[in-house]
Amino acid sequence: MFRIRQINDDLLTVNKQAITQVQEILKSHFSALPPEDIASLPAHLRNPFKQQFRSLLLVAERQPGKVAGFGLLMHDPELKFCFLDFLIAALGLDTAKGDPTGTWSLGGADFEWNGRRIGSLRLPTLVVQEGGYRTRVLGVNARRFFQGLYSETFP
16 A cells, blocks of 8 residues: 655655655656756745746655655646656556455456556656566556557557
């Protein structure tokens, strides 16, 4: 399990630590992202008027203080416009039907559909595989997800 929480600024120590972890994820997985863009994240959260966008940072934590993933959305409410630069998606293969750790019932077609939806965004995407303990269908479901992802990304 994990919890998702919104970070509005870097004023609290716990938020500052989470932002630092997000910046480390950005540095390690998106090497083409300019370092000054990564460094400006706290300023985007702190002062939306100066930055011209309201930035929403959502972090997923497996335990308090340990960021496992995040979402950053830049929003201009006046223009009714959102900007999402990249995506980190958790591929939870433990949601497959019959997985011993869950109560979900997703099949190969569901994983492919999810891949298509993510691929249709045409964003730089990092997929992190987590879970999945029914080994008989693990590879099939992963393959179907990536087939869907690539069919939309590279039509």
